[in-house]
Amino acid sequence: MGPSLLRRPASASQSRSGKANDSFTFDFSIHQIKQVTVHIETRIAAEFKGNHLHKSLWTASGLIKAKVLSTKIRVIGYNQRGRSGLSSIYRNASYHHRDVQKNYYPTFPPEAHRDPSGDTETVFRSTFTGSKDERLAQQRERKQSLYRVQRSSQHRRGHHRSRRHSDSCPRNHRRRRSRSVEDDEEGHLIYHSGDMLRERYEIVCTLGEGAFGKVVECIDHSNGGAHIALKIIKSNERYREAALSEVEVLEQINSIDCDRRYACVRMLDWFDHHGHVCIAFELLGLSTYDFLKENNFQPFSIYHIRHMAYQIIRAVRFLHKNKLTHTDLKPENILFVNSEYNIKYNSKMRRDERTLKNPDVKVVDFGNATYEHEHHTSVVSTRHYRAPEVILDLGWSNSCDVWSVGCILIEYYLGSTLFQTHDSKEHLAMMERVLGPLPTHMLQKTRKHRYVHHDKLDWDVHSSSGRHVRKQCKPLRQYMASCSSDHEQLFDLIERMLEYDVTKRITLSEALEHPFLDCLRKSKSRGAWSYKRSRIIER
Incomplete structure (x- = not known):
């Protein structure tokens, strides 16, 4: 799991479409x-x-x-x-x-x-x-x-015993590395509320966890009692190296964006605690996915989508200008600065619905960020947000982030992911159902020959999988809930982001000039940008 600043709530009993599992x-x-x-x-x-x-x-x-x-x-x-x-x-x-x-x-x-x-x-x-x-x-x-x-x-x-302990295990089942520092069976640091790290950070509670480690809320006693999020990485060497790479990227972001003009999470401090890399971040709200989930996967309003899109695009363009590709953009890695909301009763749906007070967001999780000059692994991005050139093993560049942003925006609009699949060939078939046929030149160049037959995707539309894809997906424009100009402009932007051919796919600099974001550019040009100010201009 790409490390995320906040935990994704597990929900094995209900699918993203809201259907119960068997x-x-x-x-x-x-x-x-x-x-x-x-x-x-x-x-x-x-x-x-x-x-x-x-x-x-x-x-x-x-x-x-x-x-x-x-x-x-x-x-x-x-x-x-x-x-x-x-x-x-x-x-x-x-x-x-x-x-x-x-x-x-x-x-x-x-x-x-x-x-x-x-x-x-x-x-x-x-x-x-x-x-x-x-x-x-x-x-x-x-x-x-x-x-x-x-x-x-x-x-x-042999000698490569992994640390496998449990909070509930007897003390003789734990591996003690010092008088007061222990790891559990997964390599997580064992801690309790009130524990002090570095004689500065007092642990309050756990915010989330993943394969990389845990995130805890702490009181920073060296900064007036400010509350921060502390990411505690497992003592495993693999995660330690990844964390140090993330620290390097975060330090560069801090140094380049010293005025905090872009919506990238701020690293406040980092240190080593008995083999655990610990990274202190500003404390943010829920992830955009968590908010969707807690709101019964009700879509965001077109106004909120516009503001989130503007901030995400500016932040990721900032990375691209500095020769960085995020590679793991998804709703879990977009966090609200403050996820407070108002509750309004929906009489049609007969339930309460949440409306954000402020849709300001920040991009988090730079553990997989890659510089242009670095080695590019063949597979990047989480499945639902993976670009076709990655699936076809054609090589990738920062344009794979653009594809991911397009997938994120349509998910905000629908309340659910566009490509709900776990299989690469089915993923490509879903793309063709939504966006039209894959270009012949891409299928001819791919090294994934098992996906191709006679320069076309090797896919049987009459099979059970084919019928599933046809039922699950439809052409992109058919997802539009309204024909108003706002909706038309949003879908035009998404279409340009979900362009198969990377040479034709819109860049994020071009995306900022798109008519869908016009009112926000006007707001920014007239002074300090804010959500309230831009809402006035929109009206």
Whole structure:
């Protein structure tokens, strides 16, 4: 998961379209886990800790981490927002609190973060049947099986033991690195409310977490008691290196934009705390995705979309001018400066709806930002916001950010993502359904030959997947809720951003000159820009 300043709430029971997920139940004994997981897909890595059997499964759709506890578990793959993990049912687990639930998040590349391939929640139940003696024999067999897994797992790991501890584990199950500093089993720093870091930052509460680490709210006692967001990176070397790269980018942004003219999050401080890179940020509000979710995925108004678009485009253009590509733009990485709202009752929908008081936003998460001169990995961006040139492995430039911004704006308009898929070929088919056929020259140049047949996308429109795409998607202009000039201009801007050919795709400098943003340019030219001032000019 691309690190995000705020946690994305997990919601495995409801898809982004608002539909409930299905559940499937299977019976299996503990010694059959291997057969079950092999049936799911290819490679299994098992790690044993006490009475817990951890399994990491690399599947065709991505990484799933499962944790077996006593006799009953619930395994969740990628849900609709890319949250993945496991929630446990402890009815038969006497060593654990009955009502506790915890999610375990795997580490996987950014492109999998929003992969909705796990929309279906699967419940595995292990049941003991037969007489008391038979049940005891099965339990003994289970313990012996777990012991064998423990020995083989320890042998494979050798000296490369990962830190796997738990807040709820006994103290002798934790790895103590100093008198007062410990990590949990995932490599997160163990902390409590009121703890002091660097004799300056007092921890208040946890704001969010992800594969990278956790974000906590802190009181900065060296700055008049100001509240800040502190990102505490895992002690894992991989995340440490990524965090240091992010610090480098944030330092450059601070130095270039010393007047704070652009809507990029500000880094206030950073330091090393016993192997954990800690980055202090200004405290912001909810992410735009979280606000949508808490508002029942009701779209933003055209006025709010205009103001958010203007700030996002200016901020990302600022990055591009300084030879940086963000590569992971999405609603989770756009945060409101202040997410306060008014509540109004919608009599048609028979529910309360939230209206933002101020739509000022900032771009966050520069952990994947890439300089023009740096090596470009072949895959970037979270699935729903990935440009076609990335999917087709044609190479990419900062124009991939433009495509992502276009996807974000249409999501703000609809309340849901435009391309809801986890499969690359289906993703391309959805693009063709919404935007028209892919250019022949792109299909001829691609190294992904399995996507192409006779210079066309190899896609059967009459298959079940083809029917799904036809039902799920429609031509872009058919999504317009109104034919007013505001809506026409917004869709014209989005169309230009979602241009297949990067040589024809609008640049962000050109986007700022688009008629949809005219009134905001006029507001800015007449003095200090503000939301209230621009609303007056709009009217």
